[in-house]
Amino acid sequence: MTNKTLNQTESTVEISYPELKELFTDILAKLSEEDLRDFHEEVGTMLAVDKVTMTRDEIVALAKGDISLIEERFSKTGVSVEFVVNAEKRTVVALVKFNSTGYIRSRGIAKCDPNDCFNEYIGKAIALRRAFGNPVMYEYLNAPQPEEPLVGDLVSYHSGLYGLAEYKIVVDGAPVFRRPCAHIGSTIGKEGKVIDDSARYK
Template sequence: MAETKKYARIKKASVDGVWYADKIGNVYEVDRENCVSILTKRGIRGLSSVLREDAELIVTEKRPAKVGERVLITAAYAYTGCPYKNGDINNVKTADKHGHVLVEEHSVSLLRREYEVIVNNEVKNEEADGMKIDLNAMGDRELYAHGEAVMEAIKKRMFQAGFRAAKQAQRKLAGMNSKKTPQARRDEIVEQAKTDVEELSNYGDGVRYETGTGSFATCNVEFVVNRDKRTVVALLKGVRTGDVYAKGIAKAAPDDCFNVRIGKAIALRRALGLAVPDEYLNAPQPTEVRVGDVVYGKYSEAYYQLWCEDEIGDVSYEVKIKEIVDGKYRYVGGGYDFIDDADLTIIDDSREGVVGE
């Protein structure tokens, strides 16, 4: 009676991160199996489990092939230019008495030792489908083997479920963010930056910084804000020495609205050598004028000519919003704009000192 073997061809990887994710199409000899998983032989790597749903089961016999049968290449000669490799399936068109065959896929003869005859490779193997495990009939070693396979399959299934749940939550969050207004998203990022600075600076109690000589220094975090240059500098200064051990700089782009909290988070992360989140660098621009905002505006030419006797010069102005009431923006230092007539650009929404900020 011909020797029978089973092989598993990898069809897919339904769970990210499994060992066979990059081995789609590869064929591995089966050591044992159950209704959940297949344990395969991976050469020097030992035994590795594959989820049954991810593999095609191939059953072979080690005997000479006949015309019309299909063969699985299991021991290919690895010479340069060989047109076949282990795992290939070929269709036999001629066969000699020694078991050497010619196949439809190429013109090179296959030796009997290079192949095994496929007797069943249904993706859904009937024998496996009808298989029931009788635990009481198993010996200790077989029972342990099945137990290991089942536990590995359960872990993979749990990982799969967790991964899918995380992906679903990520998609839901992305969908929620896409529905938020730019202003709402910016508000979230500003609040995130504020919390980030508090945590990274240890709530003002100082941070430990590696000086580069293998030792550490306890440092206070100091910020230098220059609104004219639209920059924030974070300094890590030794508590005992007063020396500056590191600094990080954040600078707003010319077309970006300046925000002190976002600037501090970027500068401090750079001083500490940490990555800067993309949302800090690409925060949406504000769209709602609020009390405490610094805005840039321009008088209309007609307004300027009506109220000013001098020749028209620079008709732009830069002011801070003191209050918004009665349909008007009132500015710090006096003056106001009608909301309907004002064309303002927010250039600084730090709003430091404003109650609730």
């Protein structure tokens, strides 16, 4: 691997998502279900101790890859996963079902902290890991918050006229009369607090 550094003093590891996904893919392909659980437990412990430094974009990419890998790994055992995303309540539920009967084998729930930005992919990865009894990665629970709004984000903004309200950020010039929206170049688009950034990762 390249582009990986270890600071012995601060115990900080920097590793790109492609490198981490390549490592996970190679390892997961060789593990039994029992070994897979042990692997996730050890990785979760390592990340909590070493504080892997990743951007929010990298963490969401890792979450999407994590979901695909776990779903693929367990699809061979006759189960599938159904996700129930409730953006309004900021929750994600992962239902693991037997393909033959539809019976729910297990479920996992992820609920976003009120002070954090909701992201359905991070939520899915957390819920899926909990459904299979795997430790949740440190980075999923401590992802950096979005630095600024982007088109598609849902933001909250307090104004003297409307009080605290939620707005969907749209491109400048787009119509905003159908639902609470704000142009990216407006004050809301520049200063609003991002409360859901899932759309930017579709």
